[in-house]
Every structure is written in C-alpha cells, then in structure tokens.
Amino acid sequence: MAGKIKRLLALGAVVLTTAALAWAGSDDQPKASGAPKPVITKAVKGEQCVEPNDFMRRNHMKVLLHHRDETVLEGIRTKKYSLKECINCHASEKTGSVAASKDDFCVSCHSYAAVKIDCFDCHSTKPQGSMAMHPLNAETAHYAHKLAAQANSKVSAEEMAGVAQ
Amino acid sequence: MSDMKSMSDKTPNSPERRRFISAATVAAGVTLVPGVMLIEVAHGRPEDQAASSAVRWGMLVDATKCASGCDECVSACSTENGWTPVAESQHKKQAPQWIRKLELQDPLTQMETNLPMLCQHCAEPPCVDVCPTGASFKRADGIVLVNRHTCIGCRYCMMACPYKARSLVHEPLNDTQKPDVPRGIGCVEACTFCVQKVDRGDGTTACVEACTASGHNALVFGDMNDPESEISKRLRELPTKQVRADLNLNLGVRYHGI
Ligand code: SF4
Ligand code: SF4
Numbered sequence: 001m002a003g004k005i006k007r008l009l010a011l012g013a014v015v016l017t018t019a020a021l022a023w024a025g026s027d028d029q030p031k032a033s034g035a036p037k038p039v040i041t042k043a044v045k046g047e048q049c050v051e052p053n054d055f056m057r058r059n060h061m062k063v064l065l066h067h068r069d070e071t072v073l074e075g076i077r078t079k080k081y082s083l084k085e086c087i088n089c090h091a092s093e094k095t096g097s098v099a100a101s102k103d104d105f106c107v108s109c110h111s112y113a114a115v116k117i118d119c120f121d122c123h124s125t126k127p128q129g130s131m132a133m134h135p136l137n138a139e140t141a142h143y144a145h146k147l148a149a150q151a152n153s154k155v156s157a158e159e160m161a162g163v164a165q
Numbered sequence: 166m167s168d169m170k171s172m173s174d175k176t177p178n179s180p181e182r183r184r185f186i187s188a189a190t191v192a193a194g195v196t197l198v199p200g201v202m203l204i205e206v207a208h209g210r211p212e213d214q215a216a217s218s219a220v221r222w223g224m225l226v227d228a229t230k231c232a233s234g235c236d237e238c239v240s241a242c243s244t245e246n247g248w249t250p251v252a253e254s255q256h257k258k259q260a261p262q263w264i265r266k267l268e269l270q271d272p273l274t275q276m277e278t279n280l281p282m283l284c285q286h287c288a289e290p291p292c293v294d295v296c297p298t299g300a301s302f303k304r305a306d307g308i309v310l311v312n313r314h315t316c317i318g319c320r321y322c323m324m325a326c327p328y329k330a331r332s333l334v335h336e337p338l339n340d341t342q343k344p345d346v347p348r349g350i351g352c353v354e355a356c357t358f359c360v361q362k363v364d365r366g367d368g369t370t371a372c373v374e375a376c377t378a379s380g381h382n383a384l385v386f387g388d389m390n391d392p393e394s395e396i397s398k399r400l401r402e403l404p405t406k407q408v409r410a411d412l413n414l415n416l417g418v419r420y421h422g423i
Contacts, residue, residue, distance in 0.1 A: 068314060069314075070215075072310070072312050072314065073302065073304070073312065074215035074216060074304070074305070075210070075215055075216035075304060075305075075306070075360070075364050076212070076213060076214065076215050077212040077364050078212050078213045079212070084344055084345075087344070097340070099340075100340070120340065121337070121338075121349040121350055121351075122313055122338075122342065122347040122348055122349030122352070123342065123344075123347045124340060124342045124343060124344040124347070125340050126340070126344065127344060128343075128344045128345070
C-alpha cells in the first residue's frame with residue numbers, strides 16, 4: 001500500500017516538472033527556435049544586390065520568372081535579374097556553387113522555408129570558369145578572404161518573419 | 166534602303182550623286198531611327214533588344230568538302246553545349262545528338278557522301294505544330310528552340326520531326342551543365358544554332374568554327390536575309406538542296422553536293 005502511494009506521488013512529480021519545463025520553454029524562446037536558422041553568406045562579388053535586400057527576399061522569384069521568359073522567348077539577355085548573374089555573385093567560396101551544400105546561398109533559405117525548386121535540374125549552380133578566374137570576380141578575388149571572414153551572418157527571427165508574411 | 170543601294174550600284178562614279186546619297190542616308194537615319202536601328206544592330210544585337218525577324222539565321226553544308234571520318238563539328242557541339250558524346254554514353258540509343266555525322270552510299274554507283282545532320286530550323290516547323298504546351302517555338306530570327314520551363318517531355322515533337330533531330334534527356338545531369346546552356350532531365354532538346362553565341366554577337370556556331378579550324382570549310386553560318394552575308398552569296402552561287410524538300414518546310418539548313 002505504502003509502495004503504491006509512493007509510486008503515484010513520483011509519477012505526479014514527473015508530470016508536473018515536465019509541464020513546468022514546457023511552460024518555461026515556450027515563454028522565453030521565439031517560436032522559430034525549432035529549425036536551424038538559414039545562414040546567409042555575403043556575396044563574394046559586389047556590395048549591393050540589384051535591388052534592396054528586403055525586396056529581393058520577397059520578390060526574387062517574380063523578377064526571375066519575368067526575366068526568364070524574356071530571355072528564352074525573345075532573346076533579351078540583360079544582366080539585371082538574370083539567374084546567371086545571381087550565381088556569379090552568390091556562389092559560395094567553399095563549394096563554388098549556390099546549391100551544392102546545405103549552407104550555400106539558394107539552399108540555405110529554401111530548406112528553412114521548405115521550398116522545393118527545380119531550377120538546378122537544368123541550370124548550372126556554378127559560375128562560368130573558376131570563382132577567381134571568372135571575369136566578374138577578377139576585381140574582387142584578391143579581397144575575397146576579407147569578405148569570407150565577416151561573411152556568415154545569421155538572419156534574425158524577426159527578419160525571417162518579415163520575409164514569410 | 167535596298168532601292169537606294171541598287172541605284173548607287175548603277176551610277177558608281179558621280180561624286181555629286183554619291184554625296185547626295187550619303188546625305189539622304191543620313192537624313193533617313195535621323196528620321197527613321199527605329200527602323201534603321203533594327204537593321205543596323207541585327208548582328209551584334211544589344212543585350213536588351215529582342216531577336217528580330219529582320220534576320221534569319223541559316224547554315225550551308227557543302228557535302229563535297231565534308232570529310233569522311235571527321236567529326237570535328239560533333240565534338241565541338243558537345244563541348245560547347247555540354248552533352249555527353251555518344252561514345253561515352255552508357256545508354257547509346259538514348260544519347261543526345263544535337264548534331265550527327267551521316268555517311269551515305271549510293272547503292273548503284275557506290276558513291277559516298279558525308280554530311281552532318283542537325284535540326285534544320287524549319288520556317289514551318291512540324292515540332293512546333295504538334296507541341297501541346299507551346300514549349301517548342303520558333304524565335305523571331307528563325308531559331309527553333311524548346312522552352313524547357315514548359316516542356317512536359319511528351320516527345321510528340323520527336324515523332325513529328327522528319328529529321329530525327331531531337332532527343333530527350335533521360336537522366337539527371339547532376340550539375341554538369343554549362344552555365345550558358347541550361348538543359349535537363351525530362352525535357353526534349355536539339356540544336357539551338359548556338360543561340361548563346363548568336364546572342365553574344367559571335368555570328369557563328371561552335372560546329373562552323375570547328376569545321377573551319379580543321380581546314381575543311383564545309384560549313385557556313387549567317388543571316389540568310391542579308392544579301393551581303395557570306396551565306397547569301399554562297400547560296401546564290403552554289404546549287405543547293407533542302408533535305409525532304411517535298412515537305413515544303415523551308416529549311417534553315419541547305420546542303421550542296423547531295
Ligand atoms: S528539323 Fe525537326 S526539330 Fe528542327 S525545326 Fe524542323 S521539325 Fe523542328
Ligand atoms: S516533348 Fe516538350 S517540346 Fe516536345 S512536344 Fe512535348 S512538350 Fe512540346
């Protein structure tokens with residue numbers, strides 16, 4: 001009899017502590033804490049994207065879609081909004097690609113947002129030639145190591161929430 | 166413009182007349198800027214300008230110069246456009262062949278003919294007629310392409326093409342594509358007349374460059390609408406044929422010596 005009561009008490013204590021822990025956890029941590037935040041690596045080339053970052057985070061797919069039709073159907077090959085130019089700037093220093101490893105530029109956010117794209121079934125994920133040899137990178141290649149040092153920035157939960165809305 | 170040119174050809178030696186003509190041309194250039202611009206930039210098109218129907222890209226194949234056993238054009242195409250050569254392919258019957266060499270023999274006389282076969286860039290392309298999605302299309306400058314964003318891989322166009330010019334990519338290419346030449350699994354593809362080079366203003370294709378470099382000079386590429394282009398001059402001089410001319414497709418590839 002005494003044993004039974006003891007066991008019941010112990011069970012009660014366990015349930016209570018678990019509930020309390022869960023309560024505390026939900027209180028002081030942001031909701032997105034479960035998923036690892038995307039790593040946004042600074043582009044190796046260039047200081048500023050063709051549009052402000054906020055705009056590009058929300059609308060890059062729209063401008064790419066518009067540009068792709070003009071390029072394929074009409075042969076217009078302007079550089080602004082061209083996927084090839086995104087890759088030229090954003091290919092990672094480590095992998096030379098925008099989608100080879102999980103921290104590479106395109107993959108990082110898309111996997112966080114659970115977006116599956118098929119761009120790279122057909123498009124190369126690498127710039128033409130090697131990173132340093134690429135004409136677009138030639139000017140900045142010599143200070144690429146500096147950029148790499150200050151490169152990895154975690155996006156804040158607020159920023160991501162802004163993108164997702 | 167062409168009227169003016171023929172007039173000046175007939176009266177070559179009058180300086181006054183020449184001055185008058187050049188003044189007239191300048192005036193026309195000022196007043197007709199949009200039209201004139203179109204014609205002037207047709208070849209080295211600025212990147213923000215769409216392909217124009219003032220141009221029709223075409224190729225002349227001189228089969229009398231095409232050498233037996235030579236496949237420079239085929240390997241140049243494979244290198245430029247990033248498709249695996251048939252010899253290296255694991256599934257030879259499915260291997261892409263944007264351009265292939267044919268050796269023909271007349272059974273009566275034993276005469277051999279060599280020629281490359283590729284998409285003929287028909288002016289009336291059957292592949293475009295049958296495509297259910299509109300993915301097969303003819304660009305304004307006569308280049309027939311597949312829009313891989315809308316191709317569903319049904320392969321109707323492969324059946325419709327009389328020249329066996331198209332192939333389907335059966336396997337994932339795993340990022341082996343060239344940055345300039347996107348292509349991938351589940352889409353049909355064919356010769357693009359090196360559209361990436363044409364748009365860059367090279368005015369030629371990888372196969373033509375390779376054939377010329379090998380010293381055979383069997384291929385000429387150019388604008389068939391421009392009477393002064395090399396291809397137009399050669400087409401005026403040489404007797405040429407269209408393969409299966411009976412189909413009346415008005416081909417962009419013409420053969421001499423077949
Ligand atoms: S040769 Fe075949 S693929 Fe090329 S345009 Fe004609 S029908 Fe289409
Ligand atoms: S395979 Fe693609 S391009 Fe060919 S007919 Fe079907 S949808 Fe059109």
